[in-house]
Every structure is written in C-alpha cells, then in structure tokens.
Amino acid sequence: MTGTDTTALVEGMPRHVAIIMDGNGRWAAQRGKSRTHGHRAGASAVRKAVAFARRNNIDALTLFAFSSENWGRPEKEVNLLMELFIAVLKREVPQLKKNGVRLNVIGDISRFSQRLQERIQAAQAATAEGTDLVLNVAANYGGRWDIANACQSLARQVQAGTLDPSDIDESAVAGALSLADLPPPDLLIRTGGDIRISNFLLWQLAYAELYFADILWPDFNDHTFMEAIDCFMRRERRFGLTSEQRQQLLAGI
Numbered sequence: 422m423t424g425t426d427t428t429a430l431v432e433g434m435p436r437h438v439a440i441i442m443d444g445n446g447r448w449a450a451q452r453g454k455s456r457t458h459g460h461r462a463g464a465s466a467v468r469k470a471v472a473f474a475r476r477n478n479i480d481a482l483t484l485f486a487f488s489s490e491n492w493g494r495p496e497k498e499v500n501l502l503m504e505l506f507i508a509v510l511k512r513e514v515p516q517l518k519k520n521g522v523r524l525n526v527i528g529d530i531s532r533f534s535q536r537l538q539e540r541i542q543a544a545q546a547a548t549a550e551g552t553d554l555v556l557n558v559a560a561n562y563g564g565r566w567d568i569a570n571a572c573q574s575l576a577r578q579v580q581a582g583t584l585d586p587s588d589i590d591e592s593a594v595a596g597a598l599s600l601a602d603l604p605p606p607d608l609l610i611r612t613g614g615d616i617r618i619s620n621f622l623l624w625q626l627a628y629a630e631l632y633f634a635d636i637l638w639p640d641f642n643d644h645t646f647m648e649a650i651d652c653f654m655r656r657e658r659r660f661g662l663t664s665e666q667r668q669q670l671l672a673g674i
C-alpha cells in the first residue's frame with residue numbers, strides 16, 4: 422500500500438511503534454535558524470505522529486525525546502528542551518485527555534527540575550484513563566540504564582527473600598523493565614539518516630522491524646509514517662523460525 426490513505430489499514434498493522442526523532446538541529450541549520458527553532462518544529466511533528474497513530478488504531482507509540490547522553494549538549498539547548506517539554510505538556514494534556522491518549526513517561530525523571538517532574542506526574546494522572554493510545558515519552562532514558570535498573574529491582578527482591586535467583590528468566594527481566602505492561606515494539610522508525618539504535622529500548626527492540634527514514638524529524642508526516650508501515654507490512658517476521666513454520670503458525674496448523 423502506498424500513498425497517504427491513513428484509514429484503511431488494520432490487518433498486519435504494527436500495534437506498537439517506537440520512534441527515534443532525529444534531525445531537529447540540522448533542519449533548523451538548513452533554514453539558517455537556531456536549534457531551538459528546530460526543536461519547536463519537532464514538537465509539531467510529534468503532534469502529527471500522535472494523531473496518525475490514533476487514527477490508525479496503533480495501540481502504543483514510544484518516542485525518544487531526551488536520551489541519558491543528551492545532558493552533554495550545550496546548557497542553553499538542554500534548558501530549552503526542558504522548557505519545551507513543560508510547555509508542550511501544559512498545552513497538549515487537555516487534547517490528549519479528550520482523545521483518549523494515556524501519557525506515560527519512561528526514564529530517570531529524578532534528574533529533572535521539580536517543576537518538570539510535577540508537570541509529568543500531573544500529565545500522567547490527568548490522562549490515566551485514556552484507552553485509545555498509550556503515548557510513551559522516553560526522557561532521560563537509556564536502554565542500558567533501563568536494563569541496569571531492572572537488575573537492581575530484581576536484586577532487591579532477591580535480597581528481600583521474595584525472589585529466587587533461579588527464577589530470574591527472560592520474562593522476569595522483561596517484567597522489571599520500562600514498558601513491561603505493553604507488547605514490545607513491532608516497528609522502530611528512525612529519522613535523520615543515521616542507521617543505529619543509539620541506546621534506545623535495547624531489550625524491547627529485540628524483534629522489532631527497523632525502518633530508517635532519510636528525512637529530518639520536523640519533516641516527518643503522515644506520508645512518511647505510512648511509508649514505514651507499508652514497508653513493515655511487507656516484511657516477513659519469523660522470530661527465529663523458518664518461513665514455513667511461521668506460515669503454519671499463522672494459519673493455525
């Protein structure tokens with residue numbers, strides 16, 4: 422399927438899409454504008470992506486907004502991003518609520534300002550009843566941090582005597598990670614031209630289909646999203662099985 426028909430797809434659609442939104446800075450530089458301008462334009466693209474996901478019955482959308490490594494950027498840019506997150510949360514929450522979107526922030530938010538932490542808690546609480554789409558925003562998130570955090574949580578349970586080390590299997594680890602309550606992402610989209618995962622959901626992306634779009638995040642639109650889904654739907658997901666086994670499994674043989 423091609424084009425921008427965004428209503429017809431259901432069968433074979435990804436249920437959970439993760440996105441690495443890259444390219445705001447370059448988008449702004451191409452226009453002779455500041456990086457701030459690029460991030461603001463990036464926030465508009467976020468709004469479009471959320472609306473697309475809702476319209477197309479995607480259950481969960483997980484966006485990489487701020488990595489653990491982004492603290493190393495110039496202080497001015499980090500501060501601007503924080504102010505932008507606060508402003509976006511304040512502005513968008515009523516609409517998210519109205520549209521049945523449940524906001525969930527993943528990552529170590531303890532390093533954020535008190536004001537931002539409170540805004541995040543309030544936004545999560547205000548949208549907690551949403552059932553149409555789960556919008557996960559990864560903020561001060563890193564895949565390695567997530568796995569280390571899960572290890573700590575399991576170790577604490579062992580220390581407390583509520584978990585036996587021999588019971589630490591893949592499902593126990595998965596259950597201690599961020600997004601434990603969701604199926605793992607089916608599709609990862611990265612904009613900006615780089616072909617890497619950059620410490621995003623390292624465990625959760627084990628079987629995701631990867632799609633790299635050669636455009637900058639502020640230019641991401643329904644058409645690009647649809648192209649990624651179109652490509653996803655043409656892939657054969659075997660999960661380690663042979664093609665024949667997979668076909669038989671899907672046919673219920």
Ligand code: FPP
Binds near residue numbers: 509
């Ligand atoms: C990557 O582009 C983008 C970011 C580090 C920030 C992402 C933030 C937004 C899209 C704004 C708002 C988001 C939410 C969820 C409210 P870059 O700066 O690395 O671009 P470059 O690679 O061209 O320098």
